[in-house]
Amino acid sequence: MRTVIKLLSLLMISISLAAAAAAAPEKAEAAGPEAVKALIQRMTPGCADRFAVEFIPPADGKDVYEIESGEPGRIVLRGSSGVAAASAYYHYLKEFCRCHVSWNGDQLNLPAVLPAVSRKIRVVSPVQTRLAYNYCTHGYSMVWWDWTQWERELDWLALHGINTALIIQGQDAVWQNTFARFGYTKEEIRQWLCSPIYQPWQFMQNMERVEPPPQSLIDKRVELGRKIISRCRELGIEPVLQGYFGMLPSGFKEKYPDARIVAQGGWAGGNRRPDMLHIKDPRFEPIAIAFLEEQRKLFGECRMFAADPFHEGGKPGDMKRGDAYKAIQEIILKFDPNAVVVKQCWQTSNKEMFDAGNKSRTLALDLYCDNMPFWPKCQGYDGTPWVWSLLHNFGGNIGMEGNLPRMAKDIATVFSDSGRGALTGLAIVPEGTQQNPVVYELMTEMGWRGAPADIEAWVRNYIHSRYGKANPSAAEAWDLMLQSNYAITSGQSPVSSVIVAAPRLDPNIKGRKWSSGSKILYPKHKLYSAWKKMQAASTDLGAADTYRFDLADVARQSLCNLARDVYDRMSDAYKARDLEGFKKQSATLLGIIGDLETLTATRREWLMGKWVADALQWGGTEDEKTYLDRNARLLLTTWLPNPNTALSDYASREWSGLLGEYYYTRWSLFVKALTNDLEGTEKFSMDKYAKDRAAFEVKWINGRSPLRSAPAGDTVAVSAALLAKYGPLMDEIQPAPLTPKAANEL
Numbered sequence: 001m002r003t004v005i006k007l008l009s010l011l012m013i014s015i016s017l018a019a020a021a022a023a024a025p026e027k028a029e030a031a032g033p034e035a036v037k038a039l040i041q042r043m044t045p046g047c048a049d050r051f052a053v054e055f056i057p058p059a060d061g062k063d064v065y066e067i068e069s070g071e072p073g074r075i076v077l078r079g080s081s082g083v084a085a086a087s088a089y090y091h092y093l094k095e096f097c098r099c100h101v102s103w104n105g106d107q108l109n110l111p112a113v114l115p116a117v118s119r120k121i122r123v124v125s126p127v128q129t130r131l132a133y134n135y136c137t138h139g140y141s142m143v144w145w146d147w148t149q150w151e152r153e154l155d156w157l158a159l160h161g162i163n164t165a166l167i168i169q170g171q172d173a174v175w176q177n178t179f180a181r182f183g184y185t186k187e188e189i190r191q192w193l194c195s196p197i198y199q200p201w202q203f204m205q206n207m208e209r210v211e212p213p214p215q216s217l218i219d220k221r222v223e224l225g226r227k228i229i230s231r232c233r234e235l236g237i238e239p240v241l242q243g244y245f246g247m248l249p250s251g252f253k254e255k256y257p258d259a260r261i262v263a264q265g266g267w268a269g270g271n272r273r274p275d276m277l278h279i280k281d282p283r284f285e286p287i288a289i290a291f292l293e294e295q296r297k298l299f300g301e302c303r304m305f306a307a308d309p310f311h312e313g314g315k316p317g318d319m320k321r322g323d324a325y326k327a328i329q330e331i332i333l334k335f336d337p338n339a340v341v342v343k344q345c346w347q348t349s350n351k352e353m354f355d356a357g358n359k360s361r362t363l364a365l366d367l368y369c370d371n372m373p374f375w376p377k378c379q380g381y382d383g384t385p386w387v388w389s390l391l392h393n394f395g396g397n398i399g400m401e402g403n404l405p406r407m408a409k410d411i412a413t414v415f416s417d418s419g420r421g422a423l424t425g426l427a428i429v430p431e432g433t434q435q436n437p438v439v440y441e442l443m444t445e446m447g448w449r450g451a452p453a454d455i456e457a458w459v460r461n462y463i464h465s466r467y468g469k470a471n472p473s474a475a476e477a478w479d480l481m482l483q484s485n486y487a488i489t490s491g492q493s494p495v496s497s498v499i500v501a502a503p504r505l506d507p508n509i510k511g512r513k514w515s516s517g518s519k520i521l522y523p524k525h526k527l528y529s530a531w532k533k534m535q536a537a538s539t540d541l542g543a544a545d546t547y548r549f550d551l552a553d554v555a556r557q558s559l560c561n562l563a564r565d566v567y568d569r570m571s572d573a574y575k576a577r578d579l580e581g582f583k584k585q586s587a588t589l590l591g592i593i594g595d596l597e598t599l600t601a602t603r604r605e606w607l608m609g610k611w612v613a614d615a616l617q618w619g620g621t622e623d624e625k626t627y628l629d630r631n632a633r634l635l636l637t638t639w640l641p642n643p644n645t646a647l648s649d650y651a652s653r654e655w656s657g658l659l660g661e662y663y664y665t666r667w668s669l670f671v672k673a674l675t676n677d678l679e680g681t682e683k684f685s686m687d688k689y690a691k692d693r694a695a696f697e698v699k700w701i702n703g704r705s706p707l708r709s710a711p712a713g714d715t716v717a718v719s720a721a722l723l724a725k726y727g728p729l730m731d732e733i734q735p736a737p738l739t740p741k742a743a744n745e746l
Helices: 002-023 033-043 082-096 135-140 147-159 171-182 186-192 215-235 284-299 321-335 351-356 379-383 404-416 437-449 455-467 472-481 524-536 545-575 579-600 608-616 622-636 658-679 686-703 715-732 740-745
Strands: 051-055 064-069 075-079 121-124 129-132 164-166 238-242 304-306 340-345 362-366 386-390 423-428
Touching: 033 051, 033 082, 033 147, 033 215, 051 082, 064 082, 075 082, 082 121, 082 147, 082 215, 082 455, 129 386, 135 164, 147 215, 171 186, 171 215, 171 238, 171 284, 186 215, 215 238, 215 284, 215 622, 238 284, 284 321, 321 340, 321 351, 351 379, 362 423, 386 404, 404 423, 404 437, 404 455, 423 437, 437 455, 455 472, 455 545, 472 524, 472 545, 524 545, 524 715, 545 579, 545 715, 579 658, 579 715, 608 622, 622 686, 658 686
Parallel strands: 051 075, 129 164, 129 423, 164 238, 238 304, 304 340, 340 362, 362 386, 386 423
Antiparallel strands: 064 075, 064 121
């Protein structure tokens, strides 16, 4: 009998193991030379055999890479990880082949014979961690990406030295599977979840139950998440997955009447924050362990877990914040003693949390170091490992803006400051990517080579590789940009274009509520001059897609800046009851918006139709496609289904389709209402206009109007025509540069 029982037990164990194996993702190969060779082949097809890839030991726990010539015509790349070897490859491409890879155009015209490396190059990273993304990035940039787009992005990360990345794709299924173990149906959790456009904020405990996704979308996102995480491991990128910190789905109190629940109140836009389970509730640990187990079943082993209790507020109730963090971390460490809890430090340094927890198993992201760093005020996090993070971009807005000199100075300062504490890394954590490639090139390069001593020389070298050749006119243009739009920190950047703002008469008009406004805080005439010089370089550089993007960006930003000046003139004319002056200035403003539609249509990065098409590819039925089309439009316009919240226009962008249909119509309605008032046919009412505007917005979001999803027109030719058209007006409007005092007052 005992033998039979033993055999049955073994059989049951075998069945359980088989089931677990079936549920678990295929184990990815550890990062190795072949993964890097495959990346080289993807980036430069047919060239992989011209490179030898080898692995070498780290240097005192830090990544290192080497480059040297091998056999004739071959280059040897060595790295302490897949990311390090990929970084060696990219270093060689930039410095020896004058090539460039970016979110906004590539220049990969390799010479027929690879240039030799005269002596071995060895680079040791000054930090252990080089991290990418905060939660918002996944909503404002890559929410609709498929595997092809993600594969390209992961290659970009590796080339730029990123060895740690926050990944949230597929997390919705983890919540379903976890709470199936606590009395919920899949449908109940599906109804509690938010659309993928809102899930970054849901996973930070800010909102729930907004535009729940269809189950088919949840299932597809799991498969994408598995592919992303598998490729991360192949390349040597450490994925940061979700840690459980007490967030509960709706209805938990009904299922468990004795549960100790801490209500979290509300968040922006009238959203309700999900409830939090008290750390002393006996179900807290079982739920947390179940969550981590279900996540491991779907995505495999993970050692880094993001946990953001009380993000942007939240209410600890009778819990102390430090006690809550300690309890959360202890459970994660019970699940995996080698785990690290990753916490975003936004609006607070969270020092009381880290002091209460295990500092050695914590990674603090000082999220807004480029403008409001916490580390100098909290003793360098007082022994907690932390990461200097570049936020730079809010809402995915595409203003051409950054502060390159300050970035270089700040990194040089923190590396040399004895009060930096346990600084362990650098990070790029923009709310939106796919913009300002120079900012991210500088930041990621500093993760390997430290801060450049001469930022002007660095920029000259950057554009030499980006365009494939040196050009005096382009160099002069960039010198001007280093004195204007790339030497500015504008609060929650970028400056919010007047074009994307809900039309009104307001000297502080802006789209994104929390931006610094639409007033330009740098000498605009220098950017106008930069546009002229960039245009002059077109004969020499016009074949390079990288140059074409930068030309389009300079032109777009110059016209947006001009629009603010024209808006001021239009407002002044209305206030003076000058009908003819108003008509002239309003026609110019509408003309700029229409011409920006033509300009942005020439670039694949700026097509609202592409954003919507990417969303539609996730739908199988017409109902699903209608849901996806609507959601894609929502996020970039009113943000929420209600068009009248503070979040409206937060993720605004000067994109083709939005400009021609959405922003142009809003401004046309406004101009018409003001014109009627000046002509005496109908007194202007802001309330009436706001209602008319909101009605239009809702209709457009739900209307599924066809949008261009492929570029049209020639960037160089369109830019030249617009420069000829608006150049005289730009020359006429050349306000004196703002003094530092005036800029601060804005």
